[in-house]
Amino acid sequence: DAKTTQPPSMDCAEGRAANLPCNHSTISGNEYVYWYRQIHSQGPQYIIHGLKNNETNEMASLIITEDRKSSTLILPHATLRDTAVYYCIVRDTGGFKTIFGAGTRLFVKA
């Protein structure tokens, strides 16, 4: 089973920040949080990952709470092309699986 919980869907206005939450309350100390997104008819696209510190790259920012039980993916200026399913994943250190949940369907509206 997926180790994460995400809202099934969210809306965001174009040009505004999109803040996508994820709950991973059972995360272990050496497990990374990863975010991917999937646009229709394409494979999942890697966005960002982190262990305990906040991370930022050209696509997004990742904010991880101090207790590591939750995180937020921030798309600073959402565009229509950011409409996709966003998956929050905890990498399983006990094996090699990366388990995907159902994700959050983000709709960016003009």
Place this chain on the structure above:
Amino acid sequence: GAGVSQSPRYKVAKRGQDVALRCDPISGHVSLFWYQQALGQGPEFLTYFQNEAQLDKSGLPSDRFFAERPEGSVSTLKIQRTQQEDSAVYLCASSLDRGYNSPLHFGNGTRLTVT
């Protein structure tokens, strides 16, 4: 291109036929994963290779599913005697190494339709 390449992009098979799906990972990537994605669902793990060794095949749904990566690069997922419930998108991903600090890079998948 530098990404993960999968072929064919679409495959239609009659029930009972065998199919073979190919994955060309990013050059030099040690780890390779196969996933199955049903319509409207997240990807489901099938199997994992580290180089040529298949280290986890716990997600393969039946013994009709077989995967190989004989030289540690290209991988093939074979499905024997296809059934309608095998209809799905099959995704391949690779990562540079086996560490948990190594992102997966996905191909665009093969959409299999069994009629």
